[in-house]
Amino acid sequence: xxxxxxxxxxxxxxxLGPRSLTALALVSAVGxxxxxxxxxAPPTSQLSAHAQDAPWLFAGLLVLLVAVVAAxxxxxxxxxxxxxxLGVLAATGAALRPIGAGTAGIEPMFFLMxxxxxxxxxxxxxxxxxxxxxASALLTGGVGPWLPFQMLAMGWFAMGAGLLPxxxxxxxxxxxxxxxxxxxxxxxxxxxxxxxxxxxxxxALASNVAFDPHxxxxxxxxxxxxxxxxxxxxxxxxRAVVTVVLTLVLGPAVLRALRRATRRAAFETPVTFEAPRx
Numbered sequence: 001x002x003x004x005x006x007x008x009x010x011x012x013x014x015x016l017g018p019r020s021l022t023a024l025a026l027v028s029a030v031g032x033x034x035x036x037x038x039x040x041a042p043p044t045s046q047l048s049a050h051a052q053d054a055p056w057l058f059a060g061l062l063v064l065l066v067a068v069v070a071a072x073x074x075x076x077x078x079x080x081x082x083x084x085x086l087g088v089l090a091a092t093g094a095a096l097r098p099i100g101a102g103t104a105g106i107e108p109m110f111f112l113m114x115x116x117x118x119x120x121x122x123x124x125x126x127x128x129x130x131x132x133x134x135a136s137a138l139l140t141g142g143v144g145p146w147l148p149f150q151m152l153a154m155g156w157f158a159m160g161a162g163l164l165p166x167x168x169x170x171x172x173x174x175x176x177x178x179x180x181x182x183x184x185x186x187x188x189x190x191x192x193x194x195x196x197x198x199x200x201x202x203x204a205l206a207s208n209v210a211f212d213p214h215x216x217x218x219x220x221x222x223x224x225x226x227x228x229x230x231x232x233x234x235x236x237x238x239r240a241v242v243t244v245v246l247t248l249v250l251g252p253a254v255l256r257a258l259r260r261a262t263r264r265a266a267f268e269t270p271v272t273f274e275a276p277r278x
Contacts, residue, residue, distance in 0.1 A: 020123060024159075031152045035196040038211050038220055082120075085261060086128055089116050093132035094139050107239050109136070110190075111246040112254070113154065114183045117161030118175075119258040125158035149197035156193075157186050176251050183243035191236035195228050 033040065089112070096109040109132065117125025130151040137143050137150070164182060166175070200211045209227040211220060 024123070024126060027152070028156070031156075034152075035149065035193050038196070038200055038213075038224075039217055082124065085120075086124070086131065089128055090132040090135050093128075094135035097132075097136040098140050106242050108242060108246055110157070110187060110239060110243045111183060111250070113158040114161045114179055114186070114243065114247060115251060115254050115258060117158035118164060118167065118179060119255065119262060120162065121167075122159040122162030125160075125162040126155040129154035129156070129158035146194070146197055149194060153190050153193050153197075157190050160186060175255075176248055179251060180244045180247045183247050184240045187240035187243050188236045191232050191239065192228060195224070195232055199224060199227055 093109040093112050096112060097107060099106070099108055113125070113129050113132065116128055120128070133151045133154040134147070137147050161179065161182060164178060166178075170178070209223050209230060211223065215223070
């Protein structure tokens with residue numbers, strides 16, 4: 001007598017356990033401090049007195065914490081099939097990043113991070129964003145103290161796409177419009193937080209837009225806005241436009257492919273056995 005096996009075929013995101021969520025919250029909190037410490041520490045604090053050392057300290061901490069959160073997420077939510085998909089998507093993203101690098105912010109990897117985070121969930125998106133940025137840095141020779149900040153920022157970028165509403169119901173043009181809008185705003189957000197990582201390295205004597213550890217928060221905020229406008233606004237706009245265009249043009253096909261691959265992988269689908277029919 002033969003038995004039949006029934007497997008649910010639904011594209012489900014990789015879910016996280018309490019331990020993984022705690023680790024992710026911890027690394028995000030430290031990341032916020034690592035990026036925003038110039039606005040969080042008062043001018044009289046010892047941290048401001050060591051403005052040139054603080055970015056290096058946070059970079060070292062972020063390397064360890066990103067590794068911890070990736071390990072925790074991997075332990076609870078990433079099986080062999082999910083790891084295989086993670087490797088394929090990270091390699092694809094790393095290969096896409098050098099295309100157009102150095103030309104008006106043309107970075108096509110961002111749209112892939114948005115769509116992958118949307119289909120596979122925030123936890124998978126965070127790991128994918130971090131791993132992709134690390135792999136692309138090795139590929140392009142972009143390894144430096146800025147890399148941990150890039151890994152965390154890209155992890156947030158992809159994770160945010162997984163937190164967008166309607167992952168099981170919203171489809172078609174409405175979903176594409178939402179993803180394109182998110183990609184546009186997140187591209188600017190990514191550029192802004194990365195500016196925070198490099199801005200404190202500038203000497204206050206070198207420019208009137210550099211971080212001044214002795215200035216009040218309001219004055220440094222004005223300096224930072226001027227720094228972003230002067231140095232990265234055009235680059236961020238190019239990144240945002242490319243992300244929107246690729247999402248609208250290639251989004252339907254890529255979303256279908258990702259959902260089909262997720263259903264076939266069936267990351268969390270239990271296999272149930274029916275009793276044999278008489």
